[in-house]
Amino acid sequence: MDIFTGLINGFSIALTGTNILFCFLGALIGTAIGVLPGLGPAATIALLLPMTYVIGSPVTAIIMMAGIYYGAMYGGSTTSILLNLPGEAASVVTCIDGYQMAKKGRAGAALGIAAIGSFIAGTVAVLGLTFFAPPLAEFALDFGPPEYFALTTLGLLLAVTLSGGSITKGLIILFVGLLLAMVGLDPISGKIRFTFGSIVLQGGFDFVTLAMGVFGLGEILYNLESTLKTEIVTTKLGKVFPTLKDWADSKWAIFRGSVIGFFVGIIPGGGAVISSLASYAIEKKYSKHPEEFGQGAIQGVAGPESANNAASSSSFIPLLTLGIPGNAAIAMIFAALMIQGITPGPFLVAEHPDVFWGVIASMYIGNAMLLVLNLPMVGIWVQMLRVPYGILAPIIVLFTTVGVYSVQNQVFDIYSMLFFAALGYGMRKLNFDPAPLPLAFVLGPMVERSLRQSLLISGGDLTIFVSRPISGTLVAIFVLLVVGQTAFYIKRKTGGKKTPAT
């Protein structure tokens, strides 16, 4: 099936009544959680994972999950601009100039350019996904166990190094995630590992309980420490459609943001946060008036908002083609696919073209829906900020508890979710970034299987990882990354500069 035939088929699937409805639902929920501070897209997708059992159709479930992810990127800009409060992490940088614009009475223009930029970038990234993903999937068909071992370990290392936090802590979380994935029966030898005599643990931990605990409830518990108050928006929105001058000032920022976001999104660990930061830095550096940045420069909103949307769409490329989730939210979508009995990877295009092309086509539709949802309805989203956290938090708790119970109808899952919630809370308290945990958990079985299979194939010869061209290249990148990071750390230490805490 060529790309155009695939895309036409995809649209015929995405345009059915049910799929349009769930695409809209995803975009709507995504925008809502993007607006609400304190709950990110990964947490929301985690909270909704049990719903995928009820939905039944894999393509419909993934269309909704994807909608939540890129919808959150749209919604995140609203609170950043109006309240100087990022709705989710990727919109932090939007606060800088977006809020300054709002203070000058140009909130509408900032919201407008953020929505239009997001739409253009999202569409550009989906176009890239359409044409880039199928050849990459075909290339990945040649991958054997050594290539998968090299790719997954490199992906995990990139996720840790690019997360921006402490590398030591990131690696600890990575190993914890791998170990949690090993609980239960060893698929190769049949030995029971880390169950301590528990029969229910023989099947291992369920990803839903881990994700809902660490991301959903863990975040709620951490937010409960501070009394989040309802913010009252007093800013006048003004016109939400940018003027011709606004458009002229931001068109190149949108273009650059789209390109940066697209490529950063493909890299495991890259994602929306880094792309928006990179875009802001580039816009400021190459601007003719860098002094305007921080004072309400429209490029400071257009670039990062375009970049985070492009990245959220392009991060589907490694998932759909290689079966490698690049960030926490995509790891949730990986889990949703697995729940539906679909293994993401190079065979997805051939074995489940309806899912592959249906989801891609739905992104075009979803982006258009989001433009409509965000531009004229921005006032309604702002009103949502009036819902007190004291009501929102117990509702989320009720939702997660029944959600996690419904997966296997056992109360044990509620307790294991609470264990993970405590773990997630502790991680946040000690400044650990929880993002590598779900990645290591979902990739853990693949890492172990590919390592043991490689050693069995080669008869214990470790050069199998470097003697094959693809795995050799990946191992070389891995080594370069480790050497580079170590050299950078030593240089900073010996240079007498301040080091980041751990």
Place this chain on the structure above:
Amino acid sequence: MKKYERITAIITSLGGVWIMYYAWRTLKLGSIHVPDAGLLPFLCGVGLAVLGIAWILILQWTKEAENEGPAEQRLWHRPVLSLLLMVLYGWAMESVGYITSTFIFVIAWQKVIEHEKWLKTMIIALLGTFAMYALFVYLLKVPIPPEFFAG
């Protein structure tokens, strides 16, 4: 903060050593030709032990961050209490059923965590329980623990 980090680093290191021992003695490492179930857990254990020590060393080298103005007030008892409530809720759900346990849980949450007035608490508890029941049972057809009082 550094004190808690140091304790966690020591636990990480000791945990790593225990995992190495467990993987070596119970799971078995196998050989490089035919690796057994303990190989990757052993390597993870080594990783945790080493990283724990590295973390302790880094904590020794780095200075405590200087106080940058008044810190936001953090209420640690609220998450601890809510976690306790959730554990009780899980237990109650199995013992007395979904509706009763949910109703009591929301009341407990509003009174203990949010210190709300009785009228508001009762309205939220009634509406919350009804909405969740309608959503999960009627709309999503999710099986919930049976009601104890329904016989």
